[in-house]
Amino acid sequence: MTSEKQAATQARVAAVLTGSNGVQGLAVDAIGIDHDGMVCVTATPEQLHEVCVLLRDALGFESNTFVTARDHGVGREQRFEMFYQFLSVAHVDRVRVRVMTTGDDPEVPTITDLWPGTSFSERECWDLMGVRFSGHPDLRRLLMPQGYDHHPLRKDFPHVGIEPDKLYNQWDEERRAAFAISEAERLEGKR
Amino acid sequence: MGQVGLSEAPFSESFAATRLDWIVNWARKNSLWPMPLGLSCCGIELMAMIGPKFDLARFGAEAARFTPRQCDLLIVAGTMTWKMAQAVRLVYDQMPEPKWVMTMGVCSSTGGMYDSYAVVQGVDSILPVDVYVPGCPPRPDAVIDSIIKLQQRIQRERPVKDLIEGIPDYADVGTGHTLHQPNRAVAHKKLPALPTRPSQD
Ligand code: SF4
Numbered sequence: 260m261t262s263e264k265q266a267a268t269q270a271r272v273a274a275v276l277t278g279s280n281g282v283q284g285l286a287v288d289a290i291g292i293d294h295d296g297m298v299c300v301t302a303t304p305e306q307l308h309e310v311c312v313l314l315r316d317a318l319g320f321e322s323n324t325f326v327t328a329r330d331h332g333v334g335r336e337q338r339f340e341m342f343y344q345f346l347s348v349a350h351v352d353r354v355r356v357r358v359m360t361t362g363d364d365p366e367v368p369t370i371t372d373l374w375p376g377t378s379f380s381e382r383e384c385w386d387l388m389g390v391r392f393s394g395h396p397d398l399r400r401l402l403m404p405q406g407y408d409h410h411p412l413r414k415d416f417p418h419v420g421i422e423p424d425k426l427y428n429q430w431d432e433e434r435r436a437a438f439a440i441s442e443a444e445r446l447e448g449k450r
Numbered sequence: 451m452g453q454v455g456l457s458e459a460p461f462s463e464s465f466a467a468t469r470l471d472w473i474v475n476w477a478r479k480n481s482l483w484p485m486p487l488g489l490s491c492c493g494i495e496l497m498a499m500i501g502p503k504f505d506l507a508r509f510g511a512e513a514a515r516f517t518p519r520q521c522d523l524l525i526v527a528g529t530m531t532w533k534m535a536q537a538v539r540l541v542y543d544q545m546p547e548p549k550w551v552m553t554m555g556v557c558s559s560t561g562g563m564y565d566s567y568a569v570v571q572g573v574d575s576i577l578p579v580d581v582y583v584p585g586c587p588p589r590p591d592a593v594i595d596s597i598i599k600l601q602q603r604i605q606r607e608r609p610v611k612d613l614i615e616g617i618p619d620y621a622d623v624g625t626g627h628t629l630h631q632p633n634r635a636v637a638h639k640k641l642p643a644l645p646t647r648p649s650q651d
Contacts, residue, residue, distance in 0.1 A: 403568070404533045411567050420567025423532045427576070430536055 261292055268298045268352050275317045276300065282309045297344075299355040304367045307358050311343070311370045320345035320354060323370065326380035328388040330414045339365045339390055360390070369395040387412040470610045478522070478548060479604040480510040482597065485521035487541060489528030492555040492587040496527045499590035509597055518544040523600070524577075525593075529557040530570045542577055548609075550600060552581045554593055559584060 273290040276282050285306055293299045302310050314320045324344040331338055341358040358367055369392040371378045381392045382401040389410035392398060399405065404426050409416055484506075488496050499506055506512045515521050518541045530538055542551065553573045556562035559582040561571035573579055580603065581596045 402533075416567070418566060423567050424535075424570075424575075427532050427535050431539065431576075 282306050297355050301357045308368045319349050320347045322346045323374040323377045326384050328390050333415045366391040366393050474609045475605045479601040482511040482523045483513045483521050484523045484525050486514045487526050492527035495587040504590040521545050524551045526558040526573050527554040531568045550580045551577050554583045556586050
């Protein structure tokens with residue numbers, strides 16, 4: 260079910276992205292309409308940054324709503340699919356960009372240089388799905404503790420977790436060792 | 451001055467004889483200052499309990515202090531994640547003796563419905579817990595009831611004996627068990643204990 264508005268957005272996006280100043284190698288049929296009625300651009304990781312520049316500067320999508328990823332299952336060649344969603348307040352419009360990646364440890368270019376606020380979305384995506392964003396200035400974990408080795412929202416992660424208490428126990432042991440030393444020094448000083 | 455005072459009362463009413471244990475415990479149990487550690491939704495119910503409607507002041511526990519240095523009772527209200535566990539442990543360690551711990555809600559008692567990779571399956575795996583309050587969230591009445599139970603328990607403690615004999619080493623590390631999750635059970639090792647108050651009962 261495509262409304263006039265969606266068709267107009269699709270035409271507008273397609274005209275810019277595949278026009279003369281558009282993205283290299285992006286076919287016209289890469290701009291479709293998803294089952295939920297949102298205009299969707301299917302790009303490769305190499306095209307992503309260029310697509311985003313055009314979306315922001317030529318088409319007026321001034322904010323990035325979210326960045327997320329989907330795990331298509333262990334053992335797939337094309338395992339992680341990235342989703343970027345953009346909002347234009349001026350045009351009252353939304354658009355989505357899908358990027359298919361390959362391999363178990365995929366890497367896509369960051370778009371933090373275009374929308375600085377995307378930094379948190381990308382950190383969350385790295386934390387929970389294990390997608391690396393090349394060029395991200397500060398790619399730390401966001402939700403899980405620093406130093407955790409796994410990515411909990413992957414399909415092969417057991418829902419009860421893998422050694423969730425490991426980091427806590429390490430911290431606790433170090434703390435107690437330090438306490439024992441300082442306590443010994445204190446008693447030494449008393450004598 | 452000049453009204454009912456010690457000097458005017460008959461001699462037999464001018465003093466009370468009691469045990470030192472009893473009077474120390476009486477003072478402690480009626481001035482339990484809670485550390486309101488509201489980690490998630492149970493924290494809302496905790497606020498209701500301290501507020502005027504349920505009025506925890508009737509039991510001497512209304513002086514909620516947001517610094518652990520002034521608190522006697524740690525109320526862990528809400529879901530504790532492994533990332534937050536370090537902070538909770540630090541708060542507990544910073545509280546001066548004597549101190550007690552209450553887990554409010556099934557989340558902090560057993561992990562509750564969050565049998566997941568992020569949530570500690572019961573605060574008792576990292577802290578020695580004195581009272582567990584079930585409920586999701588427990589009604590303020592239930593928490594007040596358990597505060598009364600805790601007071602009854604404090605009344606049975608032996609502070610003078612501890613003072614004379616010294617506080618024996620007592621593991622304050624919690625059980626280390628993580629319920630329901632056999633793959634987690636192996637991670638626990640017995641840790642060197644810090645000296646603290648003896649276990650009751
Ligand atoms: S026990 Fe229920 S109300 Fe309390 S923190 Fe857990 S989920 Fe929230």
